[in-house]
Amino acid sequence: MGNSLPSIPAKRYFTIGEVGDLCGVKPHVLRYWEQEFTQLRPMKRRGNRRYYQHHEVLMIRRIRDLLYDQGFTISGARNKLQEIVQGERDKRRNGEVMLDGVGVVVLEGLDQEEELIGDSFPDPEALTEGDGAIASAQVSWLRRELVEIRDLLLEAD
Structure with a gap:
């Protein structure tokens, strides 16, 4: 690209x-x-x-x-x-997710990442193979976004 x-x-x-x-x-x-x-x-x-x-x-x-x-x-x-x-x-079926083209294994303990990211999406290019905190934070951010989108769609009905 x-x-x-x-x-x-x-x-x-x-x-x-x-x-x-x-x-x-x-x-x-x-x-x-x-x-x-x-x-x-x-x-x-x-x-x-x-x-x-x-x-x-x-x-x-x-x-x-x-x-x-x-x-x-x-x-x-x-x-x-x-x-x-x-x-x-x-890959998702096998326990992996794709974040901006970077394969990341979903990690345990996803409740600690709130303080890492706030409301902005962490830069995927900053992600390194051993950087589980950023990967975990990205997954959590995506989950929050999906919940917000679901709630908006439910309000529209």
Whole structure:
């Protein structure tokens, strides 16, 4: 993936324009990719406005890398992305999680990480193989985010 892409800010939702800027593609390309890649499903609100989450921005960057940098066709990229997603599912089933492309074994004692991270997501590039505290903090942060998203969805119903 190109190093010229900006870092992804620590926020919950991104507009299609923001995602375009973060991923180096135009909004009409993102709308097209939504049709071609079933894994890409941004939340739609009033007036069909799209709101992407952090994991979708990462997926778009992967798609962009496959298409633009590695030279895959749309169908080839779709197949490769499906392989990647299946591989991550298999790793989760085996007790591992994927955090921004870094494989981390889920560690015990996840109640100690609250003081490590506060409300911001720890930098995954700072993660080293033996750095269990950061990995543990990332898992906890992701859990809190998912609970908040679930609560927001329940309120909307």
